[in-house]
Amino acid sequence: MLAGMNTTFGPRLVLALAFSVLLTDLASAAGRDRPGRRRARDQAARPAAAANDAGARLHALFEEDWDWRMADSPVWASMLGDRRFDDQWGQSTEAASAARDAHQQRMLEKLSQIPRGKLSEADKVNAALFERELRDDMKERSFRTWLMPLNQRGGIQTANETAQSLRLTKVSDFEGWLARLDALPARIDQIIGLMRTGLAEGVTQPRVIMERVPAQIANQLVNDPEDSPFWQPFSELPESWSEADRQRIRSAALEVIETKVVPAYGEFHRFFTDEYLPGCRTSVGSSELPNGQAFYQHRVEQYTTTKMTADEVHALGHVEVARVRGEMEKIIDRVGFRGSFADFLRYLRTDPKFHTTDPDELLMRYRAFGKLVDPMMVELFTYQPRMPYGIKPIPAESAPDTTTAYYSRPAPDGSRAGTYYVNLYKPETRYFWEIPALSLHEAVPGHHFQIAVAQELGEIPKFRRFGGYTAYVEGWGLYAESLGEEIGVYDDPYDKFGQLTYEMWRAVRLVVDTGLHSKGWSRQRAIDFFAANAPKSEHDIINEIDRYIAWPGQALAYKIGELKIKELRRRATEALGESFDLRRFHDMLLSHGAVPLDVL
Numbered sequence: 001m002l003a004g005m006n007t008t009f010g011p012r013l014v015l016a017l018a019f020s021v022l023l024t025d026l027a028s029a030a031g032r033d034r035p036g037r038r039r040a041r042d043q044a045a046r047p048a049a050a051a052n053d054a055g056a057r058l059h060a061l062f063e064e065d066w067d068w069r070m071a072d073s074p075v076w077a078s079m080l081g082d083r084r085f086d087d088q089w090g091q092s093t094e095a096a097s098a099a100r101d102a103h104q105q106r107m108l109e110k111l112s113q114i115p116r117g118k119l120s121e122a123d124k125v126n127a128a129l130f131e132r133e134l135r136d137d138m139k140e141r142s143f144r145t146w147l148m149p150l151n152q153r154g155g156i157q158t159a160n161e162t163a164q165s166l167r168l169t170k171v172s173d174f175e176g177w178l179a180r181l182d183a184l185p186a187r188i189d190q191i192i193g194l195m196r197t198g199l200a201e202g203v204t205q206p207r208v209i210m211e212r213v214p215a216q217i218a219n220q221l222v223n224d225p226e227d228s229p230f231w232q233p234f235s236e237l238p239e240s241w242s243e244a245d246r247q248r249i250r251s252a253a254l255e256v257i258e259t260k261v262v263p264a265y266g267e268f269h270r271f272f273t274d275e276y277l278p279g280c281r282t283s284v285g286s287s288e289l290p291n292g293q294a295f296y297q298h299r300v301e302q303y304t305t306t307k308m309t310a311d312e313v314h315a316l317g318h319v320e321v322a323r324v325r326g327e328m329e330k331i332i333d334r335v336g337f338r339g340s341f342a343d344f345l346r347y348l349r350t351d352p353k354f355h356t357t358d359p360d361e362l363l364m365r366y367r368a369f370g371k372l373v374d375p376m377m378v379e380l381f382t383y384q385p386r387m388p389y390g391i392k393p394i395p396a397e398s399a400p401d402t403t404t405a406y407y408s409r410p411a412p413d414g415s416r417a418g419t420y421y422v423n424l425y426k427p428e429t430r431y432f433w434e435i436p437a438l439s440l441h442e443a444v445p446g447h448h449f450q451i452a453v454a455q456e457l458g459e460i461p462k463f464r465r466f467g468g469y470t471a472y473v474e475g476w477g478l479y480a481e482s483l484g485e486e487i488g489v490y491d492d493p494y495d496k497f498g499q500l501t502y503e504m505w506r507a508v509r510l511v512v513d514t515g516l517h518s519k520g521w522s523r524q525r526a527i528d529f530f531a532a533n534a535p536k537s538e539h540d541i542i543n544e545i546d547r548y549i550a551w552p553g554q555a556l557a558y559k560i561g562e563l564k565i566k567e568l569r570r571r572a573t574e575a576l577g578e579s580f581d582l583r584r585f586h587d588m589l590l591s592h593g594a595v596p597l598d599v600l
Contacts, residue, residue, distance in 0.1 A: 054118035058127055061114070062461040065107050065130075069463070072100065078176075079165045080466060081413030086166075086176030089183060092190040094197070097146055104134045125599065126461055132596070133463065136302055143295045147198030149191050151205050151550035152212040152401050156191045156268070157220070159184065160229035161395055165408055167415040168233050171241060174249050181230060181256045185264035192271050199279045202290055207280035208523060209546045212401050214273050219397045220265035225257035229397055286517045286552040296517045299553030304560040305471045305596035310518035313556055317510025320559060321533055324504045331497045345535035348497070354431045359393070359424035365432060366422050367391050369439050376487040380445050381590075382583045385452035389418035389443055399425035403547060404540060405438050407447040412455050412466070418448040429537035433498035436489050437481040441502070445586075446480035447473070454593040468594035470554060475561015475597070476589070478506055482566075486582070504534045505544075506562070509555035512545065517552045564597045565589065 070077035074085030090096075111131055116124060150156055162180075167173055198204050222228045226235075234253040237246045281288060286296050300310055308316075325341075332344050339347075348354060356362055370391055377384060387410045394402060402423065410418040420443040423430065440446055450473065454465055481499055490496040508530050515521035515529070523545060530541045548555045568589075573580045589600075 054115050055120060055123050057114050058111075058119060058123055059461065061107065061110055062126070062130065062463060065103075066462045068103055072096075072103075075162060078167075079409075079411065081167070081411045081415060083176075086173070087179030087183070089180060089187045092146070092149060092187070092194055094194075097141055101138055101141060104138055108134055125595075126464070129464060129595065129599070130461075133467070139298060140302070143289075143291060143298065144198075144201065144203050145295075147194050147201065147203040148205050149194050150213070152209045152216075152546060153550060154398065154402075155213075156188055157213060157216045157265075158395075158398050159187075160220075160232070161398065163230075163233045164395070164419075165416070167411065169238060169415075171245050171249065174234070174237070177233065178249070178252050178256060181253070181261055185260050188264045188268050192268065195271075195276055199276065202281065204276075204280045206284045206549055207277065207282055208284060209550050210277055210280050212546075214269065214277070216397065216401065217265055217269045217272060220262065221269060222262060225254045225262070228257045228262065229395075230257050230261055284516055284523050284549050285520060287520075293518070296552055299517075300514075300556060303470050303553040303557040305469050305598060306560065308560070310514045313510050313560070314514040314519065317507055317514065317559075320507035321504065321511060324500055324507055325533065328497060328500050328504065331493050331500065335493050342532070345531075348431065348433065348494075348535040349537055354433060354494070355428050356432075357428050359427045362424055362427045362430055363391070363393060363422065365435055366420075366439060369435050370420070370443060373439070373487065373489060374444060376489075377444055377449065379487055380483060380583060381449075381586050383453070383587055385449060385456060387414070387418060387448075387452040387455070389420055389448040389452075391420045391422060391443070394421045394423045394425070396425070399423050401543065403543060404430065404434070405442050407442045407451075409451045410448075410455070418443075418452060420448065426539060429539045431498070431535075431537075433492075433494045434501065435498075436484055436495045437499040437502040440481045440484050440489075441477040444480075445483055446477040449480075450476050450590055450594075453590045457591070457593055460593050464593045464595075469596050470557035471561035471564070471597050472594040472600060473561075474558040475563075475565055478503070478558045478562035479565045482562075501534050501536065503562075505530075505536065506555075506559040508533050509548065510559055513548045513553065513555045516545075516548060523549065561597060564600060568600070 070080075070082050071085060072090060074088040074090050077085050108131065111127065111134075114127070116127060119127060154161070163177060166177065168177060195204075204210075219229060225231060231253065234250055237249060285292070286299070287293050289295055296310060300313060301307060304313070329341070332341070337344050337347070356365075389410070393399075394406070405420065405422045408419040408421065410416055420439070422438075442448070451468075454468070457465055481502055484490045484495075484499055490499055512521065512526040512529055516523070516526050526545045526548070527541055530536070530545060531538065534541075536544070569585060572585055
């Protein structure tokens with residue numbers, strides 16, 4: 001049963017209703033277009049304010065909570081195009097955490113007063129998902145994870161990167177960003193306060209991954225403010241501005257960086273290196289945190305949206321590793337390679353024909369692949385999202401310590417496109433054969449396509465349009481990699497092996513994440529298991545394992561979600577036979593936004 005779901009609308013009924021709609025929709029007349037289906041869905045899912053008081057009260061509650069979320073998370077609000085809080089960072093204190101609990105408890109109480117039986121079927125789902133989010137958030141905070149406000153992949157030490165996700169075009173936009181920079185010392189003080197409490201309570205990240213952070217903080221310690229990462233947005237102000245505004249904004253930026261930002265990071269660097277890092281725990285598994293076993297089981301359930309145990313996930317991981325290994329062996333036979341499996345992985349990692357030493361060439365190859373596949377999306381969907389995406393390098397300051405690529409969502413107001421960020425650090429460790437699968441995952445038909453479609457679903461509440469469940473979002477991304485078969489981009493056997501490598505990578509995650517956080521595995525054992533099963537570079541493998549250490553449970557979502565989507569596709573194919581339409585199946589999967597797997 002879904003956490004907190006009304007017993008009259010449990011997961012089995014949700015699943016039955018969803019599958020019934022799926023079959024009806026996919027078997028419908030081929031001539032019925034997406035806008036027509038959308039209008040019908042809009043009418044079914046439209047807020048019930050005009051139909052009954054219960055629906056009106058529910059959607060008023062959603063709006064009240066959303067308004068609170070924007071005020072509580074002002075940077076997120078700015079990223080979504082809500083400009084009311086452009087001069088704020090938000091609060092990172094014990095009192096703020098207590099206030100979040102109090103607010104969400106009030107929301108639960110108000111929700112309990114709305115009769116579920118009087119809601120439309122669509123609003124019963126909305127109410128159940130809203131309650132689930134509230135309870136999950138409160139349970140997460142009960143483990144006091146907010147006392148670990150940063151890790152090697154980001155935090156206050158890389159706050160300059162926030163500007164990449166903001167609209168900075170008008171004078172007022174830059175004035176808001178300057179106000180945030182002026183408030184940055186206070187923000188850093190709050191972060192230090194949380195970290196000191198975490199030290200006292202034994203709630204810290206492992207020392208082995210936090211040893212990367214001092215160098216990241218040091219990137220902020222410059223003698224010339226124009227060398228600061230925070231200066232970049234001010235270096236090329238719009239030509240349409242008056243010269244007076246350009247001079248005023250630049251002078252203010254130089255002053256705030258020199259007198260406030262750099263000194264604040266100097267204090268943070270001293271705190272981190274002298275006090276915090278020596279006190280970090282030497283263990284790597286989250287099971288070593290206070291109440292750690294319960295915390296990790298919560299994370300398993302939260303990220304997979306299932307009731308699976310860590311042992312069950314671990315066992316499934318070994319099954320998937322063996323299955324994908326069998327598919328990999330077929331490719332090795334196909335290309336006629338003579339040698340062991342380990343020899344072939346070494347060949348893919350080291351042969352010069354699979355990589356370049358030129359970061360510009362690597363970026364060009366990513367962009368060329370994007371131009372190749374973009375027109376192919378009509379083969380997979382009847383509907384195309386309006387929002388475009390671009391491909392950019394990961395910022396040089398964070399590239400050494402982060403993953404091969406990631407995606408940043410577009411602004412709903414159209415002021416910022418989606419961005420597929422690719423890692424150009426040490427290009428000789430980035431392989432051509434991984435470009436197709438990685439791009440399908442991060443851009444189209446993966447994250448960009450799914451998230452852009454979700455943001456256009458104006459008939460569902462904002463907490464669903466702009467939120468999400470990792471098992472669905474990342475499960476779709478991994479499933480999207482397999483769609484390269486449908487559009488013919490894996491004709492080269494090495495590109496196909498690259499796709500299998502990425503699927504193996506996610507299968508390995510099931511084993512190593514549970515191994516690290518539930519079974520007492522060492523960091524080195526996890527690295528060795530990964531290296532024995534996938535030809536990712538040593539640099540990437542270490543970064544990946546350190547990511548799993550810092551982010552317990554998140555890595556489980558990909559493979560669990562992909563398997564569920566593939567199961568649903570098999571069921572639909574078997575039920576519909578020749579009437580099965582892959583494009584309409586994909587439309588249906590994306591037409592309700594991200595949902596938990598038990599609802600999907």
